[in-house]
Amino acid sequence: MTRTGHGEGHEDSTTADTTADTPTDTAAAAPGDTAGAHAPAAGGGDDTGSTAADPHPLLREAPSTVALLADERDFTAMRHHPPYAGIADHAAYLRVMEQLLRTLTAQGVHTTLALFDPARFEAYCADARLDPGSAGSRTRYTADVAAAGATVPYDGQPLEQLLPVLLDASDRRADLEHATLLLATAGDCATCGADIGHAAYARAAEALMRLAEAAGPGEHHLVCTVPAGDVQLSAALHARSGDGEGDGMLL
Template structure:
Protein backbone atom coordinates (compact mmCIF):
# COMPACT_ATOMS: atom_id res chain seq x y z
CA UNK A 1 0.00 0.00 0.00
CA UNK A 2 1.59 3.26 -1.14
CA UNK A 3 1.83 6.33 1.06
CA UNK A 4 -0.26 8.31 -1.48
CA UNK A 5 -3.04 5.71 -1.30
CA UNK A 6 -2.96 5.71 2.51
CA UNK A 7 -3.10 9.52 2.54
CA UNK A 8 -6.07 9.54 0.17
CA UNK A 9 -7.95 6.99 2.26
CA UNK A 10 -7.13 8.92 5.43
CA UNK A 11 -8.52 12.10 3.85
CA UNK A 12 -11.79 10.33 3.01
CA UNK A 13 -12.09 9.04 6.57
CA UNK A 14 -11.56 12.53 7.93
CA UNK A 15 -14.17 13.94 5.57
CA UNK A 16 -16.72 11.39 6.76
CA UNK A 17 -16.21 12.67 10.29
CA UNK A 18 -16.58 16.27 9.13
CA UNK A 19 -19.84 15.79 7.16
CA UNK A 20 -22.92 14.83 9.23
CA UNK A 21 -25.31 14.84 6.21
CA UNK A 22 -24.65 18.48 5.38
CA UNK A 23 -21.28 19.60 4.06
CA UNK A 24 -20.27 23.01 5.39
CA UNK A 25 -17.73 24.01 2.76
CA UNK A 26 -14.78 26.33 3.19
CA UNK A 27 -15.16 27.83 -0.27
CA UNK A 28 -12.72 30.71 0.21
CA UNK A 29 -8.95 30.10 0.62
CA UNK A 30 -8.80 32.78 3.34
CA UNK A 31 -11.54 31.01 5.31
CA UNK A 32 -9.68 27.73 4.87
CA UNK A 33 -6.48 29.34 6.16
CA UNK A 34 -8.36 30.69 9.20
CA UNK A 35 -9.46 27.18 10.17
CA UNK A 36 -5.90 25.87 10.09
CA UNK A 37 -5.21 27.51 13.45
CA UNK A 38 -7.22 24.69 15.06
CA UNK A 39 -5.16 21.64 15.94
CA UNK A 40 -8.04 19.24 15.19
CA UNK A 41 -8.63 20.67 11.71
CA UNK A 42 -6.92 18.00 9.61
CA UNK A 43 -6.49 19.62 6.20
CA UNK A 44 -3.50 21.58 4.92
CA UNK A 45 -4.12 22.43 1.27
CA UNK A 46 -7.31 24.12 0.06
CA UNK A 47 -7.19 22.72 -3.48
CA UNK A 48 -6.54 19.22 -2.13
CA UNK A 49 -9.41 19.64 0.35
CA UNK A 50 -11.91 20.69 -2.34
CA UNK A 51 -10.84 17.91 -4.71
CA UNK A 52 -11.32 15.19 -2.09
CA UNK A 53 -14.53 16.78 -0.84
CA UNK A 54 -16.00 16.67 -4.33
CA UNK A 55 -14.96 13.04 -4.73
CA UNK A 56 -16.52 12.16 -1.39
CA UNK A 57 -19.75 13.97 -2.25
CA UNK A 58 -20.03 12.12 -5.56
CA UNK A 59 -19.54 8.79 -3.81
CA UNK A 60 -22.32 9.65 -1.36
CA UNK A 61 -24.58 10.65 -4.25
CA UNK A 62 -23.82 7.42 -6.15
CA UNK A 63 -24.74 5.47 -3.00
CA UNK A 64 -28.10 7.22 -2.85
CA UNK A 65 -27.14 9.47 0.10
CA UNK A 66 -28.48 13.01 -0.04
CA UNK A 67 -26.14 15.80 0.93
CA UNK A 68 -26.75 19.53 1.26
CA UNK A 69 -24.04 22.15 0.97
CA UNK A 70 -23.65 25.17 3.24
CA UNK A 71 -20.89 27.74 3.62
CA UNK A 72 -18.62 27.41 6.62
CA UNK A 73 -17.82 30.86 8.03
CA UNK A 74 -14.89 30.72 10.48
CA UNK A 75 -15.81 34.06 12.07
CA UNK A 76 -19.42 33.03 12.62
CA UNK A 77 -18.21 29.64 13.87
CA UNK A 78 -15.94 31.23 16.49
CA UNK A 79 -18.81 33.44 17.68
CA UNK A 80 -21.13 30.41 17.75
CA UNK A 81 -18.72 28.47 19.96
CA UNK A 82 -18.23 31.42 22.29
CA UNK A 83 -21.98 31.94 22.64
CA UNK A 84 -22.59 28.27 23.50
CA UNK A 85 -19.46 27.93 25.62
CA UNK A 86 -18.04 25.06 23.58
CA UNK A 87 -14.47 24.49 22.41
CA UNK A 88 -13.92 25.60 18.79
CA UNK A 89 -10.95 23.26 18.34
CA UNK A 90 -13.15 20.20 18.15
CA UNK A 91 -14.62 17.95 15.46
CA UNK A 92 -17.81 17.68 17.52
CA UNK A 93 -18.16 21.47 17.68
CA UNK A 94 -17.75 21.75 13.91
CA UNK A 95 -20.37 19.04 13.44
CA UNK A 96 -22.76 20.86 15.79
CA UNK A 97 -22.26 24.14 13.94
CA UNK A 98 -22.85 22.40 10.62
CA UNK A 99 -26.04 20.80 11.90
CA UNK A 100 -27.34 24.22 12.93
CA UNK A 101 -26.45 25.57 9.50
CA UNK A 102 -28.52 22.79 7.98
CA UNK A 103 -31.53 23.84 10.08
CA UNK A 104 -31.23 27.61 9.92
CA UNK A 105 -28.78 28.65 7.22
CA UNK A 106 -28.70 28.78 3.45
CA UNK A 107 -28.13 25.40 1.81
CA UNK A 108 -28.17 23.91 -1.66
CA UNK A 109 -28.73 20.24 -2.52
CA UNK A 110 -25.77 18.43 -4.05
CA UNK A 111 -26.57 16.31 -7.10
CA UNK A 112 -23.16 15.50 -8.52
CA UNK A 113 -22.28 18.91 -9.99
CA UNK A 114 -18.65 20.10 -10.02
CA UNK A 115 -18.01 22.15 -6.90
CA UNK A 116 -16.55 24.92 -9.07
CA UNK A 117 -20.01 25.28 -10.62
CA UNK A 118 -22.03 25.01 -7.41
CA UNK A 119 -19.99 27.08 -4.96
CA UNK A 120 -20.70 30.50 -6.59
CA UNK A 121 -24.42 29.70 -6.38
CA UNK A 122 -24.01 28.77 -2.74
CA UNK A 123 -22.19 32.02 -2.00
CA UNK A 124 -24.99 33.95 -3.72
CA UNK A 125 -27.71 32.08 -1.84
CA UNK A 126 -25.92 32.61 1.47
CA UNK A 127 -25.71 36.34 0.74
CA UNK A 128 -29.43 36.49 0.01
CA UNK A 129 -30.19 34.66 3.26
CA UNK A 130 -28.04 37.12 5.21
CA UNK A 131 -29.84 40.09 3.63
CA UNK A 132 -33.23 38.57 4.42
CA UNK A 133 -32.25 37.90 8.04
CA UNK A 134 -31.00 41.47 8.50
CA UNK A 135 -34.02 43.00 6.77
CA UNK A 136 -36.50 40.85 8.71
CA UNK A 137 -34.83 41.83 11.99
CA UNK A 138 -34.86 45.50 11.01
CA UNK A 139 -38.52 45.25 10.00
CA UNK A 140 -39.53 43.56 13.25
CA UNK A 141 -37.88 46.40 15.19
CA UNK A 142 -40.51 48.81 13.81
CA UNK A 143 -42.91 47.71 16.55
CA UNK A 144 -46.44 49.11 16.69
CA UNK A 145 -47.96 52.52 16.03
CA UNK A 146 -48.20 54.56 19.22
CA UNK A 147 -51.43 56.18 18.04
CA UNK A 148 -53.50 53.22 16.83
CA UNK A 149 -51.55 50.10 17.87
CA UNK A 150 -51.14 48.90 14.27
CA UNK A 151 -48.35 46.41 13.61
CA UNK A 152 -46.00 48.59 11.56
CA UNK A 153 -44.06 45.65 10.14
CA UNK A 154 -47.18 44.07 8.67
CA UNK A 155 -48.50 47.32 7.23
CA UNK A 156 -45.07 48.17 5.78
CA UNK A 157 -44.78 44.77 4.13
CA UNK A 158 -48.25 45.21 2.61
CA UNK A 159 -47.16 48.60 1.24
CA UNK A 160 -43.96 47.12 -0.18
CA UNK A 161 -45.93 44.37 -1.90
CA UNK A 162 -48.30 46.95 -3.38
CA UNK A 163 -45.38 49.09 -4.57
CA UNK A 164 -43.72 46.11 -6.27
CA UNK A 165 -46.96 45.17 -8.03
CA UNK A 166 -47.37 48.72 -9.35
CA UNK A 167 -43.74 48.77 -10.47
CA UNK A 168 -44.07 45.55 -12.44
CA UNK A 169 -47.39 46.55 -14.00
CA UNK A 170 -45.96 49.94 -14.98
CA UNK A 171 -42.75 48.53 -16.48
CA UNK A 172 -44.73 46.44 -18.96
CA UNK A 173 -43.49 43.60 -21.11
CA UNK A 174 -39.81 42.67 -21.12
CA UNK A 175 -37.08 41.46 -18.82
CA UNK A 176 -36.60 43.67 -15.79
CA UNK A 177 -33.82 43.76 -13.22
CA UNK A 178 -34.75 45.68 -10.07
CA UNK A 179 -32.51 46.58 -7.15
CA UNK A 180 -33.72 47.98 -3.82
CA UNK A 181 -31.16 49.49 -1.46
CA UNK A 182 -31.73 50.74 2.09
CA UNK A 183 -28.80 52.29 4.04
CA UNK A 184 -29.66 50.54 7.30
CA UNK A 185 -26.14 49.84 8.58
CA UNK A 186 -22.91 48.50 7.16
CA UNK A 187 -23.27 46.94 4.71
CA UNK A 188 -26.57 48.47 3.52
CA UNK A 189 -29.55 46.25 2.81
CA UNK A 190 -29.51 45.36 -0.89
CA UNK A 191 -31.96 43.11 -2.75
CA UNK A 192 -32.11 42.25 -6.44
CA UNK A 193 -35.07 40.87 -8.36
CA UNK A 194 -35.23 39.58 -11.93
CA UNK A 195 -38.64 39.51 -13.61
CA UNK A 196 -39.89 38.51 -17.04
CA UNK A 197 -43.22 40.11 -17.95
CA UNK A 198 -45.47 39.27 -20.90
CA UNK A 199 -49.02 40.52 -21.44
CA UNK A 200 -49.47 41.36 -17.77
CA UNK A 201 -48.08 38.07 -16.47
CA UNK A 202 -44.93 38.25 -14.34
CA UNK A 203 -42.50 35.39 -13.92
CA UNK A 204 -40.22 35.81 -10.93
CA UNK A 205 -38.57 33.96 -8.06
CA UNK A 206 -40.72 33.83 -4.93
CA UNK A 207 -37.66 33.90 -2.68
CA UNK A 208 -36.19 36.91 -4.50
CA UNK A 209 -39.49 38.79 -4.35
CA UNK A 210 -39.84 38.00 -0.62
CA UNK A 211 -36.39 39.41 0.10
CA UNK A 212 -37.01 42.45 -2.13
CA UNK A 213 -40.28 43.27 -0.36
CA UNK A 214 -38.75 42.70 3.08
CA UNK A 215 -35.90 45.11 2.36
CA UNK A 216 -38.29 47.70 0.93
CA UNK A 217 -40.65 47.22 3.88
CA UNK A 218 -37.80 47.82 6.34
CA UNK A 219 -37.20 51.20 4.70
CA UNK A 220 -40.92 52.02 4.64
CA UNK A 221 -41.49 51.05 8.27
CA UNK A 222 -38.62 53.20 9.56
CA UNK A 223 -39.09 55.93 6.93
CA UNK A 224 -35.40 55.77 6.09
CA UNK A 225 -33.82 56.96 2.85
CA UNK A 226 -33.42 54.38 0.14
CA UNK A 227 -34.02 53.77 -3.49
CA UNK A 228 -35.13 51.44 -6.26
CA UNK A 229 -33.61 51.26 -9.72
CA UNK A 230 -34.87 49.22 -12.63
CA UNK A 231 -33.32 48.22 -15.90
CA UNK A 232 -35.65 46.87 -18.54
CA UNK A 233 -34.76 45.09 -21.76
CA UNK A 234 -37.20 44.85 -24.62
CA UNK A 235 -36.24 43.12 -27.90
CA UNK A 236 -36.90 45.45 -30.81
CA UNK A 237 -36.83 44.44 -34.46
CA UNK A 238 -33.99 46.05 -36.37
CA UNK A 239 -34.76 47.49 -39.80
CA UNK A 240 -31.26 46.65 -41.00
CA UNK A 241 -30.78 43.21 -39.48
CA UNK A 242 -32.83 40.04 -39.51
CA UNK A 243 -32.08 39.50 -35.81
CA UNK A 244 -33.34 41.61 -32.92
CA UNK A 245 -31.36 44.06 -30.86
CA UNK A 246 -31.74 44.74 -27.15
CA UNK A 247 -32.63 48.24 -26.01
CA UNK A 248 -32.48 48.98 -22.27
CA UNK A 249 -34.38 51.54 -20.23
CA UNK A 250 -33.21 52.60 -16.78
CA UNK A 251 -35.56 54.18 -14.24
CA UNK A 252 -35.36 55.08 -10.57
CA UNK A 253 -37.33 55.91 -7.44
CA UNK A 254 -36.26 57.39 -4.10
CA UNK A 255 -37.86 56.36 -0.84
CA UNK A 256 -39.33 59.50 0.72
CA UNK A 257 -41.60 59.59 3.74
CA UNK A 258 -42.16 55.84 3.54
CA UNK A 259 -43.03 55.58 -0.16
CA UNK A 260 -41.10 55.32 -3.48
CA UNK A 261 -41.25 58.62 -5.38
CA UNK A 262 -40.05 58.81 -9.02
CA UNK A 263 -36.67 60.28 -9.90
CA UNK A 264 -36.24 62.60 -12.87
CA UNK A 265 -34.38 61.44 -15.97
CA UNK A 266 -31.40 63.58 -14.93
CA UNK A 267 -31.34 61.99 -11.47
CA UNK A 268 -31.50 58.50 -12.99
CA UNK A 269 -28.63 59.38 -15.34
CA UNK A 270 -26.57 60.61 -12.39
CA UNK A 271 -27.31 57.47 -10.39
CA UNK A 272 -26.26 55.15 -13.21
CA UNK A 273 -23.27 57.19 -14.38
CA UNK A 274 -21.54 57.80 -11.06
CA UNK A 275 -19.01 55.46 -9.47
CA UNK A 276 -20.57 54.57 -6.11
CA UNK A 277 -17.14 54.08 -4.54
CA UNK A 278 -15.28 57.20 -5.71
CA UNK A 279 -18.14 59.48 -6.76
CA UNK A 280 -16.44 60.02 -10.13
CA UNK A 281 -18.52 60.17 -13.32
CA UNK A 282 -18.43 57.13 -15.58
CA UNK A 283 -19.44 56.97 -19.27
CA UNK A 284 -23.05 55.98 -19.99
CA UNK A 285 -23.59 52.55 -21.48
CA UNK A 286 -24.43 52.15 -25.14
CA UNK A 287 -28.13 51.76 -26.00
CA UNK A 288 -29.39 52.57 -22.50
CA UNK A 289 -32.04 55.27 -22.08
CA UNK A 290 -32.18 57.00 -18.69
CA UNK A 291 -35.84 57.73 -18.14
CA UNK A 292 -37.81 59.27 -15.28
CA UNK A 293 -39.60 56.88 -12.98
CA UNK A 294 -43.38 56.85 -13.09
CA UNK A 295 -45.57 57.72 -10.08
CA UNK A 296 -46.79 54.93 -7.82
CA UNK A 297 -50.17 55.37 -6.17
CA UNK A 298 -49.69 55.80 -2.44
CA UNK A 299 -52.36 53.71 -0.68
CA UNK A 300 -54.42 55.54 1.98
CA UNK A 301 -53.06 53.35 4.81
CA UNK A 302 -49.56 54.71 4.21
CA UNK A 303 -50.57 58.05 5.72
CA UNK A 304 -49.97 58.83 9.40
CA UNK A 305 -52.75 57.95 11.82
Protein backbone atom coordinates in the same frame (compact mmCIF):
# COMPACT_ATOMS: atom_id res chain seq x y z
CA MET B 1 -31.00 40.16 -2.24
CA THR B 2 -27.41 41.24 -1.86
CA ARG B 3 -26.02 43.16 1.07
CA THR B 4 -22.80 45.12 1.18
CA GLY B 5 -21.10 46.58 4.22
CA HIS B 6 -20.32 45.07 7.60
CA GLY B 7 -23.12 42.51 7.68
CA GLU B 8 -22.83 38.76 7.22
CA GLY B 9 -21.70 38.75 3.63
CA HIS B 10 -19.61 35.99 2.16
CA GLU B 11 -16.47 37.58 3.54
CA ASP B 12 -17.52 36.29 6.96
CA SER B 13 -18.73 32.88 5.85
CA THR B 14 -16.60 29.78 6.11
CA THR B 15 -16.95 26.10 6.15
CA ALA B 16 -15.51 23.03 7.71
CA ASP B 17 -16.37 19.38 7.58
CA THR B 18 -17.00 16.85 10.25
CA THR B 19 -18.44 13.38 10.34
CA ALA B 20 -20.88 11.41 12.39
CA ASP B 21 -20.31 7.88 13.65
CA THR B 22 -23.96 6.87 13.35
CA PRO B 23 -26.63 7.44 10.69
CA THR B 24 -27.94 10.99 10.98
CA ASP B 25 -30.05 13.39 9.00
CA THR B 26 -27.33 16.02 9.08
CA ALA B 27 -23.61 15.36 8.93
CA ALA B 28 -20.57 17.27 7.83
CA ALA B 29 -17.25 15.88 6.70
CA ALA B 30 -13.72 17.01 7.52
CA PRO B 31 -10.46 15.88 5.96
CA GLY B 32 -9.00 13.20 8.17
CA ASP B 33 -12.41 12.12 9.46
CA THR B 34 -14.54 9.42 7.88
CA ALA B 35 -18.09 9.81 6.66
CA GLY B 36 -19.22 7.38 9.30
CA ALA B 37 -22.89 7.99 8.76
CA HIS B 38 -22.64 6.47 5.31
CA ALA B 39 -19.48 4.39 5.25
CA PRO B 40 -19.67 0.59 5.25
CA ALA B 41 -19.32 -0.93 8.70
CA ALA B 42 -15.97 -2.50 9.49
CA GLY B 43 -15.77 -6.26 9.79
CA GLY B 44 -18.18 -8.92 8.63
CA GLY B 45 -21.94 -9.14 8.68
CA ASP B 46 -24.19 -8.59 11.69
CA ASP B 47 -27.82 -9.10 12.66
CA THR B 48 -28.87 -6.14 10.48
CA GLY B 49 -27.82 -7.95 7.31
CA SER B 50 -24.99 -5.47 6.61
CA THR B 51 -21.46 -6.37 5.57
CA ALA B 52 -18.37 -4.28 4.88
CA ALA B 53 -18.82 -4.80 1.14
CA ASP B 54 -22.61 -4.48 1.17
CA PRO B 55 -23.92 -1.89 3.67
CA HIS B 56 -27.59 -1.99 4.56
CA PRO B 57 -29.73 0.03 2.07
CA LEU B 58 -31.13 2.15 4.92
CA LEU B 59 -27.66 3.65 5.42
CA ARG B 60 -28.05 5.29 2.01
CA GLU B 61 -31.30 6.98 3.03
CA ALA B 62 -29.72 9.30 5.60
CA PRO B 63 -29.14 12.65 3.84
CA SER B 64 -25.87 14.45 4.41
CA THR B 65 -24.98 18.11 4.84
CA VAL B 66 -21.36 19.00 4.11
CA ALA B 67 -20.23 22.40 5.42
CA LEU B 68 -17.48 23.96 3.32
CA LEU B 69 -14.77 26.51 4.06
CA ALA B 70 -15.48 29.18 1.48
CA ASP B 71 -12.06 30.74 0.93
CA GLU B 72 -8.38 30.80 1.88
CA ARG B 73 -8.99 33.01 4.91
CA ASP B 74 -11.56 30.63 6.33
CA PHE B 75 -9.29 27.66 5.65
CA THR B 76 -6.39 29.40 7.42
CA ALA B 77 -8.59 29.99 10.46
CA MET B 78 -9.06 26.21 10.80
CA ARG B 79 -5.46 25.17 10.03
CA HIS B 80 -4.60 24.67 13.71
CA HIS B 81 -7.07 21.78 13.94
CA PRO B 82 -5.49 18.39 13.03
CA PRO B 83 -7.68 17.40 10.04
CA TYR B 84 -6.62 20.54 8.16
CA ALA B 85 -2.97 20.84 9.21
CA GLY B 86 -1.74 18.42 6.56
CA ILE B 87 -3.49 20.17 3.66
CA ALA B 88 -1.39 22.67 1.73
CA ASP B 89 -3.98 25.34 0.93
CA HIS B 90 -7.64 26.02 0.19
CA ALA B 91 -7.38 24.67 -3.36
CA ALA B 92 -6.06 21.35 -2.04
CA TYR B 93 -8.81 21.34 0.59
CA LEU B 94 -11.45 21.69 -2.13
CA ARG B 95 -9.97 18.72 -3.98
CA VAL B 96 -10.32 16.63 -0.81
CA MET B 97 -13.92 17.75 -0.44
CA GLU B 98 -14.66 16.94 -4.10
CA GLN B 99 -13.48 13.40 -3.42
CA LEU B 100 -15.73 13.14 -0.36
CA LEU B 101 -18.76 14.44 -2.26
CA ARG B 102 -18.19 12.02 -5.13
CA THR B 103 -17.95 9.16 -2.62
CA LEU B 104 -21.26 10.13 -0.99
CA THR B 105 -22.93 10.44 -4.40
CA ALA B 106 -21.62 7.02 -5.44
CA GLN B 107 -23.21 5.59 -2.28
CA GLY B 108 -26.56 7.06 -3.31
CA VAL B 109 -26.55 9.68 -0.55
CA HIS B 110 -28.38 12.97 -1.18
CA THR B 111 -26.00 15.75 -0.13
CA THR B 112 -26.48 19.47 0.42
CA LEU B 113 -23.73 22.06 0.88
CA ALA B 114 -23.65 24.71 3.59
CA LEU B 115 -21.14 27.30 4.74
CA PHE B 116 -19.02 26.83 7.86
CA ASP B 117 -18.10 30.01 9.73
CA PRO B 118 -15.02 29.48 11.95
CA ALA B 119 -15.81 32.46 14.21
CA ARG B 120 -19.36 31.30 14.84
CA PHE B 121 -18.07 27.76 15.31
CA GLU B 122 -15.64 28.87 18.03
CA ALA B 123 -18.43 30.80 19.78
CA TYR B 124 -20.76 27.80 19.47
CA CYS B 125 -18.18 25.52 21.07
CA ALA B 126 -17.54 28.02 23.87
CA ASP B 127 -21.26 28.30 24.66
CA ALA B 128 -21.80 24.53 24.55
CA ARG B 129 -18.48 23.75 26.28
CA LEU B 130 -17.31 21.62 23.37
CA ASP B 131 -13.78 20.91 22.17
CA PRO B 132 -13.42 22.80 18.84
CA GLY B 133 -10.76 20.30 17.76
CA SER B 134 -13.21 17.40 17.92
CA ALA B 135 -14.87 15.99 14.81
CA GLY B 136 -18.03 15.54 16.87
CA SER B 137 -18.10 19.26 17.67
CA ARG B 138 -17.89 20.16 13.99
CA THR B 139 -20.68 17.71 13.22
CA ARG B 140 -22.92 19.21 15.92
CA TYR B 141 -22.24 22.74 14.69
CA THR B 142 -23.06 21.74 11.12
CA ALA B 143 -26.33 20.12 12.20
CA ASP B 144 -27.38 22.89 14.61
CA VAL B 145 -26.16 26.05 12.86
CA ALA B 146 -24.71 25.67 9.36
CA ALA B 147 -27.47 23.41 8.00
CA ALA B 148 -30.09 25.87 9.29
CA GLY B 149 -28.67 28.57 7.02
CA ALA B 150 -28.43 28.76 3.25
CA THR B 151 -27.80 25.45 1.48
CA VAL B 152 -27.56 24.24 -2.10
CA PRO B 153 -27.89 20.66 -3.38
CA TYR B 154 -24.85 18.83 -4.70
CA ASP B 155 -25.48 17.16 -8.06
CA GLY B 156 -21.93 16.48 -9.17
CA GLN B 157 -20.97 20.04 -10.14
CA PRO B 158 -17.38 21.22 -9.51
CA LEU B 159 -17.06 23.10 -6.23
CA GLU B 160 -15.55 26.09 -8.02
CA GLN B 161 -18.95 26.48 -9.70
CA LEU B 162 -21.06 25.73 -6.63
CA LEU B 163 -19.26 27.95 -4.12
CA PRO B 164 -20.32 31.25 -5.78
CA VAL B 165 -23.92 29.97 -5.86
CA LEU B 166 -23.74 29.03 -2.18
CA LEU B 167 -22.20 32.38 -1.23
CA ASP B 168 -24.89 34.26 -3.15
CA ALA B 169 -27.62 32.22 -1.45
CA SER B 170 -26.03 32.99 1.93
CA ASP B 171 -25.91 36.73 1.17
CA ARG B 172 -29.55 36.78 0.06
CA ARG B 173 -30.67 34.89 3.14
CA ALA B 174 -28.72 37.26 5.40
CA ASP B 175 -30.33 40.25 3.68
CA LEU B 176 -33.80 38.77 4.08
CA GLU B 177 -33.22 38.08 7.77
CA HIS B 178 -31.83 41.59 8.31
CA ALA B 179 -34.75 43.25 6.49
CA THR B 180 -37.24 41.12 8.44
CA LEU B 181 -35.61 42.15 11.72
CA LEU B 182 -35.77 45.84 10.76
CA LEU B 183 -39.47 45.61 9.96
CA ALA B 184 -40.28 43.56 13.06
CA THR B 185 -38.56 46.03 15.40
CA ALA B 186 -39.69 49.28 13.76
CA GLY B 187 -42.38 49.79 16.40
CA ASP B 188 -45.61 51.76 16.09
CA CYS B 189 -46.27 55.13 14.48
CA ALA B 190 -46.27 57.88 17.11
CA THR B 191 -49.11 59.68 15.30
CA CYS B 192 -51.58 56.96 14.26
CA GLY B 193 -50.39 53.97 16.27
CA ALA B 194 -50.07 51.72 13.20
CA ASP B 195 -47.40 49.01 13.05
CA ILE B 196 -44.64 50.68 10.98
CA GLY B 197 -43.16 47.43 9.72
CA HIS B 198 -46.49 46.03 8.56
CA ALA B 199 -47.48 49.32 6.92
CA ALA B 200 -44.11 49.63 5.15
CA TYR B 201 -44.36 46.08 3.82
CA ALA B 202 -47.90 46.62 2.52
CA ARG B 203 -46.93 49.92 0.89
CA ALA B 204 -43.88 48.40 -0.81
CA ALA B 205 -45.94 45.46 -2.11
CA GLU B 206 -48.54 47.83 -3.57
CA ALA B 207 -45.84 50.00 -5.20
CA LEU B 208 -44.23 46.91 -6.71
CA MET B 209 -47.49 45.72 -8.26
CA ARG B 210 -48.18 49.18 -9.69
CA LEU B 211 -44.70 49.29 -11.24
CA ALA B 212 -45.24 45.89 -12.84
CA GLU B 213 -48.62 46.95 -14.24
CA ALA B 214 -47.26 50.26 -15.56
CA ALA B 215 -44.35 48.52 -17.29
CA GLY B 216 -46.77 46.55 -19.46
CA PRO B 217 -46.26 43.20 -21.21
CA GLY B 218 -42.77 41.76 -21.49
CA GLU B 219 -39.85 40.93 -19.23
CA HIS B 220 -38.64 43.54 -16.76
CA HIS B 221 -35.80 43.72 -14.24
CA LEU B 222 -36.06 45.89 -11.13
CA VAL B 223 -33.31 46.59 -8.59
CA CYS B 224 -33.97 48.43 -5.34
CA THR B 225 -31.30 49.49 -2.85
CA VAL B 226 -31.94 51.11 0.52
CA PRO B 227 -29.55 52.15 3.32
CA ALA B 228 -29.89 50.21 6.56
CA GLY B 229 -27.44 51.60 9.08
CA ASP B 230 -23.90 50.74 8.04
CA VAL B 231 -25.01 48.36 5.26
CA GLN B 232 -26.88 48.58 1.98
CA LEU B 233 -29.79 46.20 1.40
CA SER B 234 -30.43 45.41 -2.26
CA ALA B 235 -33.17 43.36 -3.88
CA ALA B 236 -33.48 42.32 -7.52
CA LEU B 237 -36.74 41.27 -9.15
CA HIS B 238 -37.33 39.73 -12.55
CA ALA B 239 -40.93 40.13 -13.74
CA ARG B 240 -42.61 38.56 -16.75
CA SER B 241 -46.04 39.82 -17.77
CA GLY B 242 -48.32 38.87 -20.66
CA ASP B 243 -51.15 40.52 -22.54
CA GLY B 244 -53.98 38.70 -20.82
CA GLU B 245 -55.42 39.41 -17.40
CA GLY B 246 -53.62 37.38 -14.76
CA ASP B 247 -50.98 36.31 -17.28
CA GLY B 248 -47.85 37.30 -15.40
CA MET B 249 -45.16 36.12 -13.05
CA LEU B 250 -42.82 37.72 -10.54
CA LEU B 251 -39.49 35.89 -10.21
